[in-house]
Amino acid sequence: MNKQQLEQLLGEDLTGMSSVGGGCIADSQVITTRSGRKFFLKQGFSNGMFRKEANGLKELARPGVIKVPDVIDCGDDYLILEHIEQGSKKKDFFEDLGHKLALLHRFEGEHFGFFEDNFIGSTPQENIPSEDEAHNWPLFYWNKRLMFQFRLAEKNGYADNTMQHLFALLEKVYEKILEGSEEAPSLMHGDLWGGNYMSDIKGNPVLIDPAVYYGHREADLAMTKLFGGFSAAFYRAYEETWPLQEGASERESIYLLYHVMNHLNLFGTGYYSQAIRLLEKLIR
Template sequence: MSTFDRAAELPHDLTDDLVDGLGVVRATPLGGGDTASAFRLETARGTLFAKTMADPPAGMMAVEVAGLHALREHVPEFLGVPEVVRWTERGIVQEWIEEAPDRRPPGTEEQCGRGLAALHRARGTAFGGLDPDLPGRIGSFEVDLSPTQDWAAFLLDRRIRPLLRDAVRSGRIAAHAEDLLEELAPRAEELAGPQEPPTLVHGDLWAGNRLVDVRGRNWLIDPSAYWGHREVDIAMMLLFGGFGADCLAAYDAEHPLAPGWQERVPWYQLPPLLVHAVRFGGGYGDAAVRALLRLRG
């Protein structure tokens, strides 16, 4: 048993099954999460990071842990993925990453691009989830991750259509967006791009899920990983910014993207835009409509 006084020293989010035995002497709350609580833990084994949720959807933590394990298995040595120290259905403890100040060392962007190119060479046998015994989830959203060989249909029927339907039903996007999508549906194979084998994707690769440590090493965190198409990650990287031109140039030099990938970006950005529309409202629904209009031409 650990020796701390729980009532005096630790938030109740940090339950015994998550932290007992780690020798936690201090837990400092961290900001930044919109659905979870985060903590810096000072422990007998050094500094660790903990993320907790009071009532997460079933299997959500297990899916994230599986994603972290898969990424660690397939990234090159110079691209980091945090080690999972312990996890429960309500939380994860993992190694601490000491982030760099705002100024990043030269070459950081190129290293990031090269590392992602190496990750995207990992091959699966089918598009879908990492483990058939885990529930189908992308973050908190329930999705169908059963194996399939048809990527274009996977993207249209398991991602874009259901999310757009949810956005319309919740009033987050104009109803005519469904008509726009049905105009585009016959072009689903074209919009998904040339066929590629299933690739391990991070699944939520915005700038906040890529860290750079004090030594200039890039790290990938908080994955929603599955076997998909690498343009999923590329489009997400471009949606909110935060990745330099040198990153994409290095990626394309190592693992060239298929011709026309820039024109496909709006199609691949629809799922994250619709997720954000459902969750946050604001201008995300309008942005999704603009993407549909661009694709319609």
Template sequence: MKQRFQKLLQQAGVKEKVINSKRVTGGSINEAYLVETKQQKFFIKYNEAAPNHFFTLEAMGLQLIQSTNTIHVPDVISYSDEQDERFLVLEWVSGNKTQQTDTLLGERLAAMHQNMGEQHGFAKSTFIGTLQQPNGFYDSWLEYYRDRRLLTQLQLGVERNVISGKRREKLEQLLMQLDRWIPEDISPSYLHGDLWGGNWIVGKQGVPYLIDPSFLYGDRHFDLAFTEVFGVFSKKFYEAYEGTFPTKNYYRDCKPVYQLYYLLVHLNLFGEVYGPEVDAILSYYLGN
């Protein structure tokens, strides 16, 4: 593998000799490696079977977040989605949490969310896990979320035979009534798009970094809702976010329907183990 990594770094303009490489954890989709030269360390994701534009889209998301100058992301060194050359090279980030890390994460995410796009959505189809996420630009967040997010997962679930019967009927009813819980006048914030606890890391001096975005413009509460799905973000994080950019009154009403998207994704990826959580949200809004 050293020769392969040497070639990838040379393509990125790094002329230093690779002296060490080792496999590291980096998600379940790609192979991930720490690659070292005498002067630097790099994080390399490699996946010969990656879908078209997979690493290009991740690089774009990181660069768009970085452009806000609010929260850290790893520097993008190089990437490719060419056949047999599908990889992403990032700076290596490592460090230990401090008492301020969670506070910084909340404050800086809130600062990122104060950056706005012109419309909701994104120009290119992205990925959530290994599922392709169709996109497009919409003036209405409600329409985008209904037609591009929930409807896409509903259709996929029907194809995969995990959404049928009463579950399908309720989802279709919910889509027709979304305006009861999601208002029209929502600003298109810069969003990470896949903000669970595994998609941020700690750098030097306890500074938080966002990783693995599925970038879009949309309701900032959509990002926040996903942080609460698996319950791994701290009280300090939420306090810091609220102190910087307080959530709107409608967030309490729309949070479960935002979490529904991620649970539908998990249902379509991993099966019926996530079915009861999907059904519970549908019952919350529509009754039994």
């Protein structure tokens, strides 16, 4: 989308367009209008990714418990968002984030998944459940998350005999691993690592770049452990707001596996060993 198209869409002249970091994959810019309004523009893909992101942000906004950027407009190859000025984290930032994430997870869906497939990073993420998967979290998670990534790894040449053998063994025990943790479908950010939250000008938490679906909240929390960036106060506040079920720490590995497999498929063999270690841990 060029300057002229943006001016027509926003209804006023632009006085500035500056490139900024916008995650790992999108071409992102802050655009400023003559009246001083600012917007965040993402471009660089024409596969419908931005429409899916817009729908995810709108879904996260529904409970009204944590700030996400307002969607101004989107198309197949662009997304215009409210520009949120970044500020220093307030003193109780992580307590607030943990509390609000628990409240977000309290927002229940009618079934697991989402009304549309979307993306996690640039990887497609299948969300539309079969009749059997809609109310069976272990089956949904196995088919739509772990097996999707495994088949992609096979296609990419990463799933060697060792990985194939370990996945075959995991298939026999995944239901037992998840047994006893049943809950209603929770609204999930879906890709909650340290780069996908920020603090606004007042120091309040904001969630960005989601991969939204309704799932088991432990999967959202597991992702926060992959690269760090969340303090002990965050987890303490979450637990105080809505305690996790017994055995959550033992189930962490099966939820981490999805994200490690996704990173293997996105970035290559640097994540292979980590995937194998998780698989070996899970089948012990």
